[in-house]
Amino acid sequence: MFSDQAKIVIRSGKGGDGHVSFRREKYVPDGGPDGGDGGKGGDVYFVVDQSVNTLAEYRHIRKFSAQDGEEGKKRNCHGKNGEDLILKVPEGTVVYDNEGKVIIDMSGETKKYKVLTGGRGGLGNQHFATSTMQAPKYAKPGGDSKEIEVRLELKVIADVGLVGFPNVGKSTFLSRVSNANPKIGNYHFTTLEPMLGVVNYEDVPEFVIADIPGIIEGASEGIGLGIQFLRHIERTKVLVHFVDGASVEGRDPIADIKAINKELREYDPDLLRRPQIIVANKMDACQGDNIDIVSKIKDAFKEEGYPVFGISAVTGEGIRELLFAIYDARSKFPDDITIYDSEVDPDVTEIIDPEIKVYRGDDNVFYIEGQRIDKMLGYTNLESEKGFLFFQKFIKENGIQKKLDKLGIEDGDTVDVGGWLFEYYK
Ligand SMILES: Nc1nc2c(ncn2[C@@H]2O[C@H](COP(=O)(O)OP(=O)(O)OP(=O)(O)O)[C@@H](O)[C@H]2O)c(=O)[nH]1
Ligand SMILES: [Mg+2]
Incomplete structure (x- = not known):
């Protein structure tokens, strides 16, 4: 869960x-x-x-x-x-x-x-x-x-989001550069829940990194853990895209980058518009063809112009330089994050009859008008206790009371109901 x-x-x-x-x-x-x-x-x-x-x-x-x-x-x-x-x-x-x-x-x-x-x-x-x-x-x-x-729904607020296939070393990196203590394991989907860490590494300035569960091909259709966790990086400023530079599992890092970016695009094309830094991890284990994997990735993504860094989350090679590059990319971004506008206010009960108008006049009188009001006044004697009771009920049940509250009515204010003037008391 x-x-x-x-x-x-x-x-x-x-x-x-x-x-x-x-x-x-x-x-x-x-x-x-x-x-x-x-x-x-x-x-x-x-x-x-x-x-x-x-x-x-x-x-x-x-x-x-x-x-x-x-x-x-x-x-x-x-x-x-x-x-x-x-x-x-x-x-x-x-x-x-x-x-x-x-x-x-x-x-x-x-x-x-x-x-x-x-x-x-x-x-x-x-x-x-x-x-x-x-x-x-x-x-x-x-x-x-x-x-x-x-x-x-929690949409974590972090500066930087780590994305990539499972087992490429995202959590190892987070544990090495931050105060976070994520689970690390040589198997897929070690990370099951997003985790935040505040960078605490040598002389690198502080910022917040979110590590999210690994993504695989078809995640946007729900394969693996799906892409539901991507909502946690919706509000990040920089994406740091991890690949296994040593191809420990025989995977092709370039194909992997394309596959993950396809999933990101399916989720939200905006994600690909933000700065993305590619990290070829596990450089300590690189052999043969993979030794110059960094320049191979750079060549493959010339058009996109992604900066590419080779690091080892285990030995620490290349980490400081990478962190400064992330920090720089992040600093170029304005500090405001997407904040969702309110669309509804459950505190306001809608007036049931759209014909009924309730507003505050310039004279500070609260007006309640409409055909139904006139009709109600026609059969209600407001001077009798019973009639007054009925009137109170009408005001409440039709959402008028709530509307008056929302307009800021206070005891002693004047209310004009279809031409009848009242002093208002709650
Ligand atoms: N040789 C080497 N192994 C590494 C390096 N970084 C991580 N690993 C190993 O790779 C395995 C996976 O590491 P994790 O950090 O759990 O990988 P992850 O990307 O968080 O994986 P998920 O949470 O499953 O998505 C572990 O066995 C790590 O010890 C590295 O730089 N070099
Ligand atoms: Mg992990």
Whole structure:
């Protein structure tokens, strides 16, 4: 199992209901309303945490919920707010909705993002006393919680990606030049998961290298481990392409380079547009025809103009020079990485009826208009408690409430509903 993808369900907390109660005091036969407000439901956040490197913790648990708000209580007591849910993810995690649209890319400046807002706490009946309605038996229910399924995908952010056939010495190189400690073995697909390392080698400046599992012909059709790991190098600036210069397994390095580049192109033609450095590894084991393999590769790729280096990851030959060349190629690249734009905001409920318009006017009044609104007002008496209740429900169920929230409405603001003016209270 690989820990770079996970599907989870997230849920914000429901708002606590407002409470209906009346003061009971000695000698006071009919106390006024004293029902407290419900607490707000918890929000759901994604937060980048440098100590988290994989999405492993999201593979075993499927559902993550923020806490619900508590109901309001007697004597004007406010219910407790639900606790927020903080989901820690590694930098470079992209969050998608279940249609594959990007919700947020946790990269670059984005370190914390609120995906779902908890329901508002409902107002207790203490707020609803008016001169004509002194004993309101009505309190507002808490705002709904929201539950969605999301897919998390980690697209590692490294400066440099190592690509190549299995067993050519990519991991040996990474272990030699960085702090990483990858598994090395004389067999194919020793590396099963991408690994990052920070270069720590003599006087070479630091940069980050990603070692990914080996690629073989047909990987783009799913052969071997497939090309799914290429997403980890989508955002790298330089590709370092390893081949076995000594042909230990009898392979032809030039044919191998062509084969891997074909797979890269199938995955994303952009990958071939970035700087690529060819490394003929295992030079310590070169014999016969392979001794001048570096110049042979250079000749074969004259057109592409790839720089070619002969090294030995085992003896260290050629490594320092190679690292400086990689560092130079990387430095020429601007420092910004691809950051995916958000395409959807699951926090906003779409207004069900496209005819209903909700907007904030220049006069700072919030307007709710449309044929259906006029119709609703036609059969609803807003001055009666029942009518008002119905109206509240209508606003909520049609997504208008959420839209008002998103527009930044606050207590005391004026709302114009089809010509009727209200003061807004949540
Ligand atoms: N002679 C020689 N052997 C090497 C050199 N570099 C790596 N090897 C050997 O080649 C084998 C494969 O090395 P790895 O680093 O695991 O290769 P890899 O490319 O990461 O392989 P996968 O993870 O399977 O894709 C191991 O037995 C290494 O000891 C080298 O420079 N010279
Ligand atoms: Mg490896």
